[in-house]
Amino acid sequence: MxxxxxxxxxxxxxxxxxxxxxxxxxxxxxxxxxxxxxxxxxxxxxxxxxxxxxxxxxxxxxxxxxxxxxxxxxxxxxxxxxxxxxxxxxxxxxxxxxxxxxxxxxxxxxxxxxxxxxxxxxxxxxxxxxxxxxxxxxxxxxxxxxxxxxxxxxxxxxxxxxxxxxQIDPIGERVEALRRKAIYQQVPDFYPTPGEIISRMLQLANVQPQHPCLDPEGGAGDICVALRDLGVENIDCFELNAGLAEALTLLGFVPLGRDFLTATPRPIYDRILMNPPFGEDAYIQHVRHAYDWLAPGGELVAVLPIEHPSRIKKRRQFSEWLDSLEAIRYPNPSKAFTKGDLPRQRLRYRYCAIETHLIHLCR
Structure with a gap:
């Protein structure tokens, strides 16, 4: 030199x-x-x-x-x-x-x-x-x-x-800051989907690059990013929280709107992957609404709380509706959403003790 x-x-x-x-x-x-x-x-x-x-x-x-x-x-x-x-x-x-x-x-x-x-x-x-x-x-x-x-x-x-x-990625830094803020502030029903569960969702739905895909509750973009990494180009999403909607936009996924439930269904998506809110059984309305966005022959995979025999009418009716569509249920690993309790992952995940499974249904 x-x-x-x-x-x-x-x-x-x-x-x-x-x-x-x-x-x-x-x-x-x-x-x-x-x-x-x-x-x-x-x-x-x-x-x-x-x-x-x-x-x-x-x-x-x-x-x-x-x-x-x-x-x-x-x-x-x-x-x-x-x-x-x-x-x-x-x-x-x-x-x-x-x-x-x-x-x-x-x-x-x-x-x-x-x-x-x-x-x-x-x-x-x-x-x-x-x-x-x-x-x-x-x-x-x-x-x-x-x-x-x-x-x-x-x-x-x-x-x-x-x-x-x-080199510091200013966009990545901002996205992670927005993610941490949502976790610290305990944004209602914001529980990012662990990578191992997303991998199972992609496999169950047999997602292909040519499939138009929708994530109705985009969160911090974990599912959307996984779809993009798989080669999918047509990815849409919604997100209610303003900070998380900004994170999605920075990642290149501009939300179609904030409140998914108020949007008029367009049955154009071959695949829908979703981790809907659990609070007050909101997942029931979210999954029913998402089903109306599926194109003929489309497939939907959702993270849901494990259903137990219930006297609550809407839960029972939802379970019967899933059965009528021949939905298949796949249990997730025990405590799959508790990994946020581990030191290295607290910045990216949030503790949730609810046991979950995946449901897979077709239109």
Whole structure:
């Protein structure tokens, strides 16, 4: 790599130099293990327990700071993995060949942060080398003896992998924030559908890319995204909550309307996948209404609470209606919706102790 200073700007050549050190599988293994060992710390920082408590300004600040620490750790982890690959195949640039532990990369992560903040923050780097501060001593031990060398090394570290993988997605961040807000505020009947249940729904409905599909209660978009990942292009939805409707729009699913029950049925959908509200038996009206949106030969799969023999007339009539359509019931795994009680998933799911099953019916 060559570095030329022209009017204060660094010009870098990232081609692999011919005098790279030979492959070093032992160091590659060490760096790879260091990277893998960071998973738990990264997860706890990106999903801090304090963020699952009642929201306050102080807790929000602490949670935001912890998530920033998590992103810093992710950056270091990506560098460790990139270096491991290069040491394994013998293409590690000489300037980075002496990096053998996380503390070296901690220093480079600070420099990376200072670069993002601008020239004023980079003064710490230049004055640090002028005074022989700790960062200069630490980097000097691996052959980095000036601020310009350090900046060039950071750029080279970035070139090892795909920087796009670490770029913050502002849309994704906003969608997740809206999702968390809906969970924290306990939006009525908002219980996101777990991925394993969505997979079963797609399988039962035999969804194909050419099928026009509808999710009458779009929520945070879990079902819609799964349909899109399957290759479906014609996906419509409704969503009553304003924040969740915004999340759907950001994801590219503009709701047809807010209140599904007030919309006039159009029997144009080959497949309808839905997780309707359970409160006050609202699912009964939602499923009946959704059935009217099915095209001839269409199929509907819905998440419903398990029905028990009931004296409540509308529940009994609904069960009889399902039977008349030869609906098939498939029990979900026990406590399928309780996974929101696990630390890593609290940001994406909400605890619900109601036992559920899937119903599959055809028009």
């Amino acid at each position: 060559t570095v030329t200073n022209i009017d204060g700007q660094l010009t870098l050549d990232f081609s692999v130099p011919a005098n790279c050190p030979p492959p070093n599988p032992n160091l590659a293994d060490k760096l790879q293990k260091l990277a893998a060992a960071m998973d738990t710390a990264i997860s706890s920082k990106l999903s801090p327990s304090i963020s699952h408590q009642n929201i306050t300004a102080r807790r929000s600040r602490i949670a935001a700071s912890m998530r920033e620490d998590g992103r810093r750790l992710q950056l270091i982890q990506s560098w460790l993995m990139g270096l491991a690959v290069r040491h394994r195949d013998g293409t590690c640039p000489t300037q980075l060949s002496k990096i053998s532990n996380r503390s070296h990369l901690d220093s480079f992560a600070s420099i990376f942060h200072w670069q993002k903040e601008g020239a004023k923050s980079l003064e710490y780097l230049y004055t640090g080398f002028d005074r022989g501060d700790e960062i200069a001593q630490r980097l000097g031990s691996i052959g980095i003896h000036s601020a310009n060398d350090a900046l060039a090394a950071v750029e080279l570290l970035e070139s090892l992998g795909n920087p796009a993988d670490r």
